[in-house]
C-alpha cells in the first residue's frame with residue numbers, strides 16, 4: 001500500500017494524542033481533486049475533534065484538518081476547469097493535516113494575488129464562515145454596526161476586516177493584549193470583555209457570536225431594532241434562556257449555523273459567493289490572512305497547545321516539513 005503521512009488522533013484526548021503517522025493515500029472521486037498540501041489551517045473545532053467531541057461528517061477522513069492550500073496533483077474526473085499544476089486553497093470536511101488531501105471542486109478557490117500559497121491555508125474556513133453568516137444570513141449593510149465577539153480569533157480577525165471593507169462600524173471584544181492589533185486591523189472600538197460588560201454600552205445591528213449560552217442575554221440586549229444575532233460557536237455553553245419579550249420588542253432575529261455539516265451544494269454556493277464578493281477584496285489587498293504562526297505539520301501538538309492557550313492572534317497554520 002502506498003502511504004502518505006498525516007496527523008492522526010491515537011485516542012481522543014489532549015494535544016499529545018496527535019501522531020504523525022503513515023496512512024493510505026486519499027484517492028479523488030469524480031468532481032474531486034487531490035492536493036499536495038503546502039499548509040493546513042488549524043481551527044478551534046479541530047481541538048474538539050481531537051477530544052472526541054466533534055466527529056467528522058460521514059465519508060470524511062478520520063484525521064483532522066478542514067482547510068488546506070497547495071497544488072493540484074490529480075483530478076478525479078468530472079466536467080470543470082480545475083487542472084493539475086494549479087495552486088489552490090480549499091474548504092474540506094476533514095483530513096487536511098496531511099501530505100495529500102482530497103477536495104470537492106465546488107470548494108476550491110484560487111490562491112489570491114499577493115498571498116503566499118502557504119498563507120492561503122488561513123483563508124477558506126474564515127472567509128466562508130464570516131461571509132455566509134455576516135453577509136448571507138445577517139445581510140449586513142454599509143453604515144450598520146457589527147459586533148464581533150472574540151476579535152482576536154481566526155474568525156474574528158477576518159470578520160473585523162470584512163466588516164470594515166463592507167462599510168460597517170465594527171465593535172469587537174477581546175482581551176487587552178489584542179486591542180492594539182485589532183485597532184490596526186480596522187476595529188472602531190475594542191472592548192476588554194474581562195473587565196467590561198459589552199451589553200451595557202454597545203448597540204449593534206449584526207452580532208457575530210462565538211460564545212453562545214453565556215452571551216445570549218447580553219447579545220439580545222445589545223441588538224438594535226431589527227438586529228440580527230448569528231451564533232456560530234458555543235465556547236460559553238450551548239444552553240441559555242432566551243427572553244422572547246426582549247427580542248420581539250425590537251423585532252430581532254437569532255440564527256445559529258454550522259458550516260462543516262452543510263451539503264456539498266450549499267458549501268459550493270457559499271464558496272461561489274466568497275469568490276465573487278470576498279476574493280476581489282483580498283486580491284486588491286484591502287483584507288487578507290492574519291497568520292500568527294507557522295508550525296511544521298508533524299508538530300501539530302504544539303499548534304493545538306498554542307490554540308488552547310488563546311495567546312495567538314489570528315490563524316495558526318501547519319506547514320509541510
Ligand SMILES: NC(=O)c1ccc[n+]([C@@H]2O[C@H](COP(=O)([O-])OP(=O)(O)OC[C@H]3O[C@@H](n4cnc5c(N)ncnc54)[C@H](OP(=O)(O)O)[C@@H]3O)[C@@H](O)[C@H]2O)c1
Nearest residue numbers: 043044150152153154155174175210232233257258259310
Ligand atoms: N459555526 C461555524 O460554522 C463555525 C465555523 C468556524 C468557526 N466557528 C467557531 O468560531 C469560534 C472561533 O474559531 P477560531 O478557529 O477562530 O478560534 P480561535 O482562533 O481559537 O479563537 C477563540 C477565541 O475566543 C476568544 N474568547 C474566549 N472567551 C471569550 C469571551 N468570553 N468573549 C470574547 N471572546 C472570547 C479568545 O479571545 P481572547 O484571547 O481575547 O480571550 C480567542 O480569540 C469557535 O468557537 C469555532 O467553533 C464556527
